[in-house]
Amino acid sequence: MNGAESLIAAAVSCGIEVCLANPGTTELPLVNAMDSVPGLRGILCLHENVATGAADGYARMAGKPAMCLLHTGPGLANGLTNLHNARRANSPIVNVIGEHASWHRDTDPLLASNIAHLAGWASHHVATCTSPEHIAIDMAGAVNAAWQSGGQIATLIFPHDFQLAPVETTSSVALEATKNTFSPERVGAAAKALKASKTALLLGGEGLSKTGLRLAGRTAAATNSELICDTFFSRMERGVDAPAVRKLPYFPDEALALTGQYERVIIVGTRRPVAFFGYPGMPSFMTSDEQTVLLTGADEDTLGALQALVDELDAPDEIRSSSGGVPDRQTGKLDATTLSLTIARLQPDNAIMMDEALTVGIPYFEASGCAPNFSHLMLTGGAIGQGPSSATGAAIACPDRKVINFQSDGCGAYSVQALWTQARENLDVLTIIANNQSYNILNVEMQRAGLQEPGPIARSMAGLDNPGLEWAKIGEGMGVPSVRVDNVADLEKAIERTLAEKGPRLIEAVMS
């Protein structure tokens, strides 16, 4: 057994099943070890941000980390933005980075860089293997780190010569048991607020799981309080059986208008809400100090705290569901409303929705409240281009569920390479591109900043219309059967047809 095989064996024994990879020469022993040590499924990605974004989607749906195999510093650099998103989602991920041979590194070969420095930007745990005999322990340490604090990013740097070096078979490695806790005092304070004041529970993390939402819904029904979710959540179990939840709006004036309706806002499985950007004259926090009551952060035992809260309130097993039903059939042109409502109307039972539709997707959240039960994933860290990659990872985790990637064009253009991995692995992902030929959020921000008449350069920086991206061609070039539609009737037909099939498909929805 060599060092590379020792690492793969350790990964498998720690429960890692999937390796999302874009390897180079410094990772070849690890690639070969995946053949000689069984148990790890290697999946090739044509860009490292696809690998890390897929690992995020996988973690959200599988509830466990995948391994990313990346090529030295630049390979890690290319995957950083989806690690940033994963960090904000509390998704566990283990990165293994090949490094130059230890005896060669100090000569500063062209591909060399300070990998540990780079990894520190988006990793909670960074380690460099200094002995092949120790790599199994190093790998177990990285996997353990990924499991801590509700989900972390761990990065392990592994020099090429140590991968090739023979190792004695080491003692077996295993995960440490981890157990988060909650504060009974905070449960008591939350119960008091719920009984005494007009209150909302602001939910994130485990608070948006099926169990968490049921407990929060019982709490809300028993106390006549309301549920709000984070603007950008990692995963939320939604649909007809879930309680009614309002989403915290993106813009601070709208968010403050919502939170201002309550005397107390109880933070559950997340943190006190912060405006996505700072706007002149607006506060940073979307709740006041006096309003804010912390039940649990993302790194605490939110389900335990919610159960204790339900027990303390003696809340019946009843919730208030969303009202309004499935949206009516739409007609005519494609805009944010008709596109969002048509998807919400047609999505099948048990779907996974990877939602990076941004401005186009705003109507979708409310429209989908009474859809068949589904898992709703969102962009979490604001680093755009996550959708196609995380949809890929979600489909790897859940091969029996249909994944829909409702995707804005500007964001999708960052990570078209994910489509190729979907084709290669025949993943059951339907990508619906909302093609409005713009970074529309910039137009909205310009209007909000009072710029009714931006100059020609400013206008051009938000416009993707010259030339327009032809997504159906790009999809076909990446190996995904693709179709272009420009009205609701054709969109409906395309969705119905592709949902009846298995495997990756792309619908380019050209908006008016």
Added chain:
Amino acid sequence: MNGAESLIAAAVSCGIEVCLANPGTTELPLVNAMDSVPGLRGILCLHENVATGAADGYARMAGKPAMCLLHTGPGLANGLTNLHNARRANSPIVNVIGEHASWHRDTDPLLASNIAHLAGWASHHVATCTSPEHIAIDMAGAVNAAWQSGGQIATLIFPHDFQLAPVETTSSVALEATKNTFSPERVGAAAKALKASKTALLLGGEGLSKTGLRLAGRTAAATNSELICDTFFSRMERGVDAPAVRKLPYFPDEALALTGQYERVIIVGTRRPVAFFGYPGMPSFMTSDEQTVLLTGADEDTLGALQALVDELDAPDEIRSSSGGVPDRQTGKLDATTLSLTIARLQPDNAIMMDEALTVGIPYFEASGCAPNFSHLMLTGGAIGQGPSSATGAAIACPDRKVINFQSDGCGAYSVQALWTQARENLDVLTIIANNQSYNILNVEMQRAGLQEPGPIARSMAGLDNPGLEWAKIGEGMGVPSVRVDNVADLEKAIERTLAEKGPRLIEAVMS
């Protein structure tokens, strides 16, 4: 005038003409300032690595820095790998990164990260604006830093509230004069080696400019020595009027076989050669301590040193040119040889060749020695995916020259978004994709490691054939007229037709 306008005015007064941008909300005041303060051409890129790679290609051809405008930490993260390549090319680049409003940053909004830490990975100079009144000085400092040491990466972080803040008109800013020097003692030592020993000059940086090559060629002809260039050079002036130069091979056994032919190797405008990767049993350096004679590094006055050397040797104004002539017409299937030789045979006078063809392009260097004069650019830092982006920047710098991007498929898949900017700006770039449906370098490395029979996972990690990328469709989807060919005759016709036209074109050359 606000802070953003003050920065743009400073950039223009320091000679910056081009801004490669992928802005977001935190950069909108700077975007608007490009309209209100004239002199900076804003060019939108759909991925930050296109912006930074284009800035590198621009710097190599324009001889001056462009500005990259990137969106907070994740925007910089996406552009890092081409900054790594630019660092290895000694290309001057000035990055301006928008940051959250200074009063908002400490609340850790979702998009927040440690930008200065991240920038340090690939920047020589990192500064954060702490006062809007000082931003013009900060910007001049960044531009000055970019000009130092033969070309550097400078990164300036600019909070959103300081962009919006009013500033008094500041005193004008200007560049400090910079002047590199050389060592007369080292010139004397080099002359002595040239007279006494069988010697080669290993050229990089300014040694590969038109002037540098002429002086080095005169030196070689006068002393019966030979010229070698770096394996991966930033820019080399080549073709029928240039002296004969051999390229240092990529693999260390082959590189050592070449350098072993000489008693002395004089390093000119570059550094002592280091193997790209460390291989067991091979040294890191490709010259021995005894062989190595340093004339100048990349941060010294190489042209001055070469002129002094020519003077000391009293070398006549004569050089030895490449022999062999333009390649013969090829026939049959497309392979590395027929593809490389056909491009070398047909390339027009005064072309710019951005060469990221890797294994497919190996025959190209020798084949193009007698081509019409051209500028040859290569991938410099090993972070693949530079070609389409740097070709874009070269075309921005030199609108009257034809740019050819000879591009491997595996590398090109990293940065397909560059094609869109070529279409949008109607840049005169002909992209020729060598489609061998593999990361072929990995196959070569596996064979060299003695793995004649890699396992199925290892084989799959080098194969891009399932599904094959259809580059002509991807090109069309990005707005570039594209054609697919699979034999030499059709390739010739396609090259001849596209060279006669202006504007971006793509030829997908499917190899057998």
